[in-house]
Amino acid sequence: MRNLGLKMDYEEPDSIRAIRPQHGDEGIFWFRDDLHNPYPVSSLGMSTVHRGHMWGYATAAEEAKLPSSRGAIVKTHNQRVYLGFVGIEDPEEIEKRFGEFVSFVELNINNWEEFYGRIIAEGKKITWPNVQKDLTVLSNGDLLDHFRKTVRATFRCWYLHFRGMYVSTSVYLQGEEFIKNRGLSEQGFTNMLTGHETKGQLTDRGQYQLCRLAYEIPAVKELLLGADDIAIVVETLKTSEKCSQWYQQFNAYLSEFGHRLTAAILDVNFPTWCEDPTPVIDNIRSMMPKMAAGWDYDQELGKMHLKRDKVIAQARGQLSEEDRAAFDEQLPNWQKAYAYNEDHWFYLEQVCFSAIRYAALEIGRRLAEANIIEDPQDVFHLTDYEIYEVMESLAEAKGPARYIYSHLLGPLVKHRKELYEKAGNLKEAPFLGNVPETVEDPIAMKVFGLTNFILDKARQETTGKTVKAEEVLEGFPGAPGLVKGKAKVITSHKDFPKVQPDDILVCPYTSPAWTSIFPKVAAVVTDSGGMLTHAAIMAREYGVPAVVGTWVATETIKTGDTIIVDGNKGRVEIVR
Numbered sequence: 001m002r003n004l005g006l007k008m009d010y011e012e013p014d015s016i017r018a019i020r021p022q023h024g025d026e027g028i029f030w031f032r033d034d035l036h037n038p039y040p041v042s043s044l045g046m047s048t049v050h051r052g053h054m055w056g057y058a059t060a061a062e063e064a065k066l067p068s069s070r071g072a073i074v075k076t077h078n079q080r081v082y083l084g085f086v087g088i089e090d091p092e093e094i095e096k097r098f099g100e101f102v103s104f105v106e107l108n109i110n111n112w113e114e115f116y117g118r119i120i121a122e123g124k125k126i127t128w129p130n131v132q133k134d135l136t137v138l139s140n141g142d143l144l145d146h147f148r149k150t151v152r153a154t155f156r157c158w159y160l161h162f163r164g165m166y167v168s169t170s171v172y173l174q175g176e177e178f179i180k181n182r183g184l185s186e187q188g189f190t191n192m193l194t195g196h197e198t199k200g201q202l203t204d205r206g207q208y209q210l211c212r213l214a215y216e217i218p219a220v221k222e223l224l225l226g227a228d229d230i231a232i233v234v235e236t237l238k239t240s241e242k243c244s245q246w247y248q249q250f251n252a253y254l255s256e257f258g259h260r261l262t263a264a265i266l267d268v269n270f271p272t273w274c275e276d277p278t279p280v281i282d283n284i285r286s287m288m289p290k291m292a293a294g295w296d297y298d299q300e301l302g303k304m305h306l307k308r309d310k311v312i313a314q315a316r317g318q319l320s321e322e323d324r325a326a327f328d329e330q331l332p333n334w335q336k337a338y339a340y341n342e343d344h345w346f347y348l349e350q351v352c353f354s355a356i357r358y359a360a361l362e363i364g365r366r367l368a369e370a371n372i373i374e375d376p377q378d379v380f381h382l383t384d385y386e387i388y389e390v391m392e393s394l395a396e397a398k399g400p401a402r403y404i405y406s407h408l409l410g411p412l413v414k415h416r417k418e419l420y421e422k423a424g425n426l427k428e429a430p431f432l433g434n435v436p437e438t439v440e441d442p443i444a445m446k447v448f449g450l451t452n453f454i455l456d457k458a459r460q461e462t463t464g465k466t467v468k469a470e471e472v473l474e475g476f477p478g479a480p481g482l483v484k485g486k487a488k489v490i491t492s493h494k495d496f497p498k499v500q501p502d503d504i505l506v507c508p509y510t511s512p513a514w515t516s517i518f519p520k521v522a523a524v525v526t527d528s529g530g531m532l533t534h535a536a537i538m539a540r541e542y543g544v545p546a547v548v549g550t551w552v553a554t555e556t557i558k559t560g561d562t563i564i565v566d567g568n569k570g571r572v573e574i575v576r
Contacts, residue, residue, distance in 0.1 A: 011415070012046075012075075012076045012079060013041055013042060013043040013416070014043060014046040014050075014051075014076070017047075017050065017054075017076055018075060018077075019075045019077040019084075019432065021432075025075070026433055027434050028084040028085070028086055029434055029436050029458075030083070030084050030431065030432035031082060031085070031430070031448065032082050032428060032429070032430045032431070032432075033081045033448075034528050035448060035509045035528045035529055035533060037080070037266050038491070038509055040079035040080060040420055040423035041076060041079055041080070041081050041267055042267055042268065042380040042381065042420070044269065044360055044379065044380045044383065045267035045268050045269060045380070046076060047383035048154055048356055049154060049267060049353055050081060050266065052151075052155045052157070052158040053074050053158050053266065054072065055159070056155065056157070056160075056161055056162050057072050057162050058070055058071035059071075060163045060166060064100075064101055064167075065096075065097040065098075065104065066101055067088065068439075068440030068441050069086060069087050069088055070088065072085055072441075073085075077428060077432065078423050079420065080426075080428045084433070085444060085450075087441075105166070105170045109167055109336075110333075115164075115167070116164065119160045120347045122156070123160055123347045123348040126153045126352075127157065127347075127348070127351040127355060130146070130149065130150050130355035130358075131355045135358065135359060135362040136362065138362075139395070140366065140391060140394050140395040140398075143359070143363060143366070143391070144363075144388065144391040144392065147391070150356045150359050151356060153352050153355065154352055157349060158348075160344075160348055161344055164340055165341075165447075166442070167337065168337035169337075169341075169532060170442055171336075172338060172446065172532060173442055173446070174334075175189060175333075178326070178327070178330065179315070182318070182323060183318070184318065187567075187568060190338075190540055191307065191480065192308060192315065193308075193338035193540075194307075194308050194338075195301065195305045195541070198346075198541075199345075199347070200345070200538065201301075202257075203257045206257055207253075207280065207283060207284050208297040210253060210284050211284050211287040214246060214284065214288065217245060218242075219243050220242075223243065224281075224288050230281070230282050230285070230497065231278070234277065234281055250277070253280075254274050254277060254280070257273070258272060258273035258274035258277070259272055259355075260354065261353060261354065262279055262493050263492070265345070265353075266349075268353055268357040268380065269357075269380035270493075272354050272357065274354075279493070282496065282497050283496070286501070287520075290501055290520065297519070300519075300542070300543065315327070338537075341447075341532050345534075360387070361376055361377075363379055363391060364377060364379030364380075366394070367379060367390065367394075367405075370394065370402045370406075371402060372394075373413055378417070381412075381416040381417055382412075386409070386412075390405045390408075390409060430458070430551070431458035435459045436455065437455070438455065446530045446532040447530055447533055448528070448529065448530060448533075449476060449530030449533065449549035451549075454549065454551065471574045472572070472574070473525075473547070473553060473556060473572040473574075474550065474571060475525070475547040475548055475550035475551070475571075475572065476529075476530055476536065476548045476570050477547065477567055477569055478524070478526075478533075478536030478540070478547055478548040478567060478570075479524075479536060479539035479543075479544060480540075480567045481523070481543070481545030481565075482545060482564070482566050482567070483504065483522050483564070483565045483567075484565075485504045485563070485565075486560060486562060487503070487559060487562075487563050488500070488504065488505060488506065488521075489506045489507070489557060489558060491507065493514070496514075499521065500520070501520050501521075502520075503520070503522065504522050504523045504524070504565060505521040505523070505524045505525070506559075507524075507525075507526055508526065508528060508554055509528045509529060509533075509535065510535040514534075514535075515534075515538055518541075519542060521544060522545075523539075523544055523545040523547075524539050524544055524547075524565075525546070525547050525553045525563070525565060525572050526547075526549065526553065527549075527550060527555075528551075529549050530549055533548055533549075535548050539567070546565070547571065550572060557574060561574055561575075561576055562574075562575045562576065563575065
């Protein structure tokens with residue numbers, strides 16, 4: 001492991017989950033998870049979301065008997081989240097697990113409706129009630145119990161997440177192998193799977209419908225097409241009687257789709273749309289000129305369906321009669337598994353993490369009221385167990401608790417806030433530790449894009465070599481198409497308003513929070529991710545060319561550069 005200047009006494013967000021060089025972690029391959037955590041992770045996010053993340057990864061891998069690994073280890077280095085992959089090396093164990101894994105996948109994909117239905121039903125049961133509860137009326141003891149409940153739900157939701165992911169990703173890989181063995185491309189394969197309505201698409205359809213409704217209400221139309229600052233627009237929509245009909249529909253939309261974080265999807269220290277609807281209204285506002293020019297969501301979706309059906313027909317025409325029968329039998333399974341990769345975020349993670357956030361904010365409000373911390377938001381710099389301790393004491397004896405924990409937590413929070421701010425300015429290595437020759441974990445390959453090509457770059461990086469920036473960047477052909485245009489480099493959700501129609505979006509990653517800007521852009525280029533990453537899936541759904549997993553796009557391309565995005569070959573050419 002390279003010496004990156006890490007002091008061994010540096011306090012990570014949750015000390016048990018700190019990478020410890022020269023104490024055993026140097027032998028593990030660590031991959032920085034910018035796909036899910038592009039910002040420094042908070043103490044509360046690390047001790048809840050990522051604690052559950054690691055547990056769900058491992059428990060689902062053990063149940064499914066994943067042949068290649070027992071799941072990823074999740075730790076931090078300078079408050080950046082890294083996944084550590086430790087492969088299974090015993091050939092006999094691999095062979096035994098492989099047979100059990102194949103049986104697990106076949107059983108569940110052949111009974112997909114029941115398998116998937118159980119996952120979603122349980123996810124909704126243990127998450128939705130937690131975001132609908134009035135927390136202000138709870139006693140300190142009851143609020144603590146509720147907070148514990150939201151944290152426990154995270155463990156179960158992550159298990160359900162990976163249980164479904166191991167099936168869906170494995171089925172995708174089977175389909176990919178079937179197609180490639182018959183001379184067809186993975187790009188063509190993914191085109192066969194698009195156009196099936198997911199919760200991500202329903203989220204966008206809801207915004208499109210609100211945009212249409214805005215055109216029918218003169219006061220709302222004038223406001224959204226005007227040049228007022230977005231803060232004024234939001235406040236006017238909330239308070240104006242002339243806008244009340246529209247805002248009522250907007251609130252109904254938020255009640256279903258608003259429990260999602262605006263930024264890092266694997267943390268809890270960012271507001272949800274329900275708390276701050278500004279990003280949604282701003283996106284609807286940006287749709288207005290496009291709709292005036294004739295853009296129609298359903299027409300675009302219809303074009304996608306026609307394209308998908310054409311690709312399927314062409315593929316069938318190239319197959320033998322025997323292969324065609326197998327293709328017709330397996331295609332529905334491939335399509336079901338593909339859709340899962342977007343749906344699980346809505347049903348499991350988004351609402352689950354929002355519930356933790358809401359409970360933590362109410363706890364933070366009470367701790368600030370008791371002068372234990374200065375600001376309710378400071379609660380995100382505490383771990384779950386630190387919150388358990390202070391709330392147990394506050395429930396038992398408020399006076400002594402206020403005295404003791406103001407001295408314990410006040411300095412601790414200030415210290416961690418300083419570290420968090422510093423971590424935001426640090427440039428951490430994408431890879432640490434011992435880079436393997438190959439990675440066999442299906443999620444690592446298709447979601448994180450850890451191919452041999454990336455591992456080769458990792459070996460260069462960890463030995464101190466600088467990978468030269470090129471005028472042509474290579475990545476995965478995330479979504480087909482060829483586009484030339486101006487690049488808009490966006491590294492934060494705060495920059496969403498800067499994205500204009502027909503910009504080429506260049507970003508480190510995308511998450512469900514970014515979905516709403518896909519209808520605006522001409523193409524997408526990302527640093528991280530593979531063929532089953534969010535950016536690639538959504539680009540295919542919207543017919544937007546995409547190249548993902550370039551590794552260096554945001555460091556090489558500048559806003560205003562003219563670039564050519566070839567989503568067919570996975571290439572980006574910079575034409576300055």
